[in-house]
Amino acid sequence: MSAPLGLREIVKEVLKSKSGLAGLCILLFLTILSLLVPIYFPKGNIVNAWNDPLHWVKYPRLAAPEWVEIFIGKRLPRTLDIVNSDFKYLSIKMSSGFKYVRREANFYYDYDDFPSDFIIFLNTSYRSSPPYVAVTIIRPDGLKVKLFSGTLTSSTQALYISTDKDILSNIADFVTKVTGKPPSALSFIYIFAERESLPNVKEVKVLKSSYFKPPRPYRIVVKALMYSKKDKLRIEAIIYGKVYGLAGTDNERRDILLGILWGTPISLAFGIVGSVVTTVIQAFLGAVSAWYGGKVDEVLQRATDIMLVIPILPLIILIDFVYRLTLWRLLEVLVVFSILGMVTKITRSMVLQVKSEQYIEAAISYGASKKRILALYITPRITPYTFANIVLSIPSFVFLEAALSILGLGDPLLPTLGKLLDNAYEGGALYHGYWWWVLLPAGVIMLIAIAFVLMYYPLDKILNPRLRER
Structure with a gap:
């Protein structure tokens, strides 16, 4: 034994x-x-962070892992976070207690696919009345897409470009004006689409900054009319990608x-x-x-x-x-x-x-x-x-x-x-x-x-x- x-x-x-x-x-x-x-x-x-939805607001929703590009053969979009400091002051005018501000931020887009989402956050501090704001996108080809214009309803307002019906209607008006035909469906991706591929949403191609020599950026222009000289406006724009990290994200952006x-x-x-x-x-x-x-x-x-x-x-x-x-x-x-x-x-x-x-x-x-x-x-x-x-x-x-x-x-x-x-x-x-x-x-x-x-x-x-x- x-x-x-x-x-x-x-x-x-x-x-x-x-x-x-x-x-x-x-x-x-x-x-x-x-x-x-x-x-x-x-x-x-x-x-705590895992269960806090606000922590993940800057992450793309349901994004695949970045390494899937190896098998797809395309360069898929990453998330672009354009923070307040990226929005430069182009002009500030004071008159009779009012303040007129024009700010602009540039970004280059050279991916082979469209973004998954687009949100612009407008945070204001004001004394008497919320400011009147107009937001426009100027594409690399010079075309302007009016997204929003109106008085903000709260001090922290988010413009959901991909889902807001009024904004999507404005984008549809842009497509109709450029092509003479209404778009086949309401979608925010027309902002990033080549002019020649409009208006069919299933046939559009990405308008890349690198198509131009030298490369031209997309420009986000924000104009604000404030009713006090001490009013302030903070801007942040997030263009969400379709891939993230080594394991991707879930439906809550985690x-x-x-x-x-x-x-x-x-x-x-x-x-x-x-x-x-x-x-x-x-x-x-x-x-x-x-x-x-x-x-x-x-x-x-x-x-x-x-x-x-x-x-x-x-x-x-x-x-x-x-x-x-x-x-x-x-x-x-x-x-x-x-x-x-x-x-x-x-x-x-x-x-x-x-x-x-x-x-x-x-x-x-x-x-x-x-x-x-x-x-x-x-x-x-x-x-x-x-x-x-x-x-x-x-x-x-x-x-x-x-x-x-x-x-x-x-x-x-x-x-x-x-x-x-x-x-x-x-x-x-x-x-x-x-x-x-x-x-x-x-x-x-x-x-x-x-x-x-x-x-x-x-x-x-x-x-x-x-x-x-x-």
Whole structure:
């Protein structure tokens, strides 16, 4: 009979194997990525920012990852943020208590596709009445597109160029004036379209700044009539792109990469804690059941039989519906319902074989107590199996967290891999073709599962004595 292996020998066995090293490298890679979160997002509380819509207002909605350009063969637009300091004062006139301001900002547009959205933010501070504002776009070809003119209705007003009916009507009037025909559909992309390709929205081509020599910019001209010399106007224009970062964005403009980097260690912690606690408790109770026997064995085995047939998922749904559990409270409930299981049964059968071996009988003969024998002689024999079961169970808990999140049982605030998939499901990501929203978080979950499965392969030699002795 071969001697039992300790935890150090088990780790050495894993490190000797190529598959074990590959699994450890994957986990190390995911861990390093997670440690980069403070560098990638140095702006404070990630959970609060993740759930704050105002934080993501400058990000494009449902943007694909930037690397998709490699496969598409086009240069897709990035988001252009034209801040207040970019709007230069071209003229300021004071007369009879009034102030007339003309400001202008330039930007170059050389992408192969149209923007996904366009918003101009007008923030004013005034004493008596809000200012009268007119906003115009001057294209590189010299054509002017009147977007808005009127008195602002609030101190913080946003002009949603892509959805505001009045603004879209103004753009349609521009197309009709230039071509003599009304546009085929209301759309803001006519602002960035070549004159020759108007007015069919399905056939328009991008008017690039680089078509002219030297390149000509687009110009945003804002004219404001203020009713006090001390009134102020701050302007910011955001032209949203169609690609962003390494993982794209979701329907709430949130950076999916941040959710993956933050959610990966949370999902891993959920899996590791759940697997370690439940496996160790089940293995311990299985060993106690077999070693002490009698009524202890009978009670534990009948309790195990009951726990194996209890439908845990409906109970968790009921408990979560009543108490609305956080992620870690949910883990506590899972542990409570998993203290007895198949590991208890299998460990019991292993200990029943071990207790009849000669070295156990020798320990009993020299007067060792039952607790000492259980701790020093029996536990080392079941340690390899317990460790292997922990490694194999971690992906199950990671998948479980994802499944519970999709069922609406996850933490409503905490960004995890499961919560990302839940948001993608609710947003109809697959139906609308937002594949990155689903495949990237799901790919990380699969990568975690592959890592632990690769680490489990070398443990076969430990669990199978014949393989270990060859």
